[in-house]
Amino acid sequence: MARFLVTGGAGYVGSHVVLALRERGDEVVVLDDLRQGHRAAVPHDVELVVADLADRRRLDEVFAGWRFDGVLHFAALSLVGESMRDPLRYLAENLANTAGLADAAVRSGCRRFVLSSTAALFGNPERMPIDEEARISPGSAYGESKFMAETALDWADRVHGLRSAALRYFNAAGADPQGRLGEDHQPETHLIPLAIDAALGLRDPLTVFGTDYPTPDGTCIRDYVHVTDLADAHLRVMDALETGPSVRYNVGNGRGHSVKQVIEAVERISGCPVPHDVGPRRPGDPAVLVASNEKLRRETGWTPRYAELDDIVRTAWAWRSAHPRGFDDRSAMPLAGGAAGASTARAA
Template sequence: MSGTVLVTGGAGYIGSHTVRKLVRNDYQVAVFDNLSKGHRWAVPQDVPLIVGDIADTAHVAMTIRQFHVTSIIHFAAFSLVGESMIEPRAYYTNNVIGTLHLLDAMRATGVDRIVFSSSAAVYGEPASVPIGEDSALVPTNVYGRTKVVIEGILHDYMVAYGLRSVSLRYFNAAGADPNGGIGEDHDPETHLIPLVLQAAAGRRSSVTVFGNDYPTADGTCVRDYVHVNDLADAHVLALESLERQTEAMYNLGNGEGFSVRQIIETAQRIVGHDIPILEAGRRAGDPAVLIAGNRRACRELGWTPQLADLDAIVRTAWNWEQHRPIR
């Protein structure tokens, strides 16, 4: 595929891993990020980083023309579930209206291919697991609702303007690039595996387990953890699929679930010592089990998770935690 891939939000966690994967696959890449959540150090030095906001249509259009962009992978978004319920206007403005401005820039410059970073949050509390792409979209939070709205916009733009798009609904992104240098670095951190490993490293006093009375094997929540490098692979495959299809959506997960206690026990074995735990009650809206049905992505994209083993996921995250630069 000729031309440059513009990665919005490419300085963030999943975006920066996808940028590395694109570079390794010999794509020309440019990153567009306002650095409100992302990190300048996460972008390879030889990849152009344009600091700007996707809501600035003129800036995005100028960037598209300057770098001869032919396709976009769109990560730029606010993504904290709890915050979305407190600040819905900020989430609709940034995620939905920001995406509309991005699409305006694409239409103005003739770019008609986009891979969209969606989320399993579009499903809410599923009626059954594993969750298939045809499951009902009943999000239980504002963040998930913004993703549903954007997926609908992409469909309407396909019908009206011929926009080609793939929406990737991923489950719990985890791990870090085995080659080192980048990993999960959120502020505040809300994801379980880095919280567990920060407690293991003494960077926080303990990790809290919310609920031990769920109808699961050990009473704690079960989630589908997918390695961030496997997610990056899927974005490249999705981009390539736009050569042969106009619209699709795929779940990205391992198709297997691990409980909170399994995560902690695996981490304790890898780090070689106990990790302080606090027990707390359930959080409202936390389903007992969320597992992806990933057959469509495997079949249609040719995607096969390479780092599906929980040990591999936690080991790469621990390597990052141990060698994380002080910045």
């Protein structure tokens, strides 16, 4: 049995990765300050350390208390708009916390590291679909901070032999198909949950930012990848790092859907109208962003199991309609079904 440290493991993508690790029998320790994560998203049989990643003394205690086979790093500031209002905070915190975590891993003898990165590295790309050779030109401080984190990991490999994989997500979406986990952000900024909440009457009508883009229906096109497929990609690249070199992958479905198509899918799955208004374009929004996942498929055998937009929306709708107040609707997640005798989650 392998043991992994997952920072931000009480958050959206991180919690789905924790679930996938437990389901295959790995031991997991989650480190999360719970500013954005949810205690209820961590399975009962997973150790939860409630701590700030910037607390280096506490971080050293975690690495001294367990021997890890790898680190999966999700804990970060991640709102593009906020990063443009407070860029120095994003640049300093995301880089410093990644570098500090990598340093702790190196000093403990851990030699595998998977970083949650972003397609925001590419800004306004010159070609579609976007592959790993596309020019890095972040259009936000958030994207720049993730690129700086990737660069820090490159140096950790060159100097210390810390092999890393950076997964550059496009639009993570959906929920655990068994209904155990879902998306619960405060504030929520992702289109699919915003459309679902509008359909449920949990928020004001959705705003569609621009209907005059050079796309078939005039609205922006984005690549949506199911969060369970994202989790599978993390496990595959972590396993590959055991014998392979550091690597960078773009992770998406490889095809895009427009804002109008997402609204129509939510209406189709829910049977409810999605109230929405039309607003002006947002500055900096590209018309189309679609990933090339060819490299990830070729080198790891990954393929999205939930590639259809309706499948993604169906899982998101099922979770949110069952938990309209998010994780506040339940006290804790059940056992993940991994090894027996694992420790109970606690605040360390």
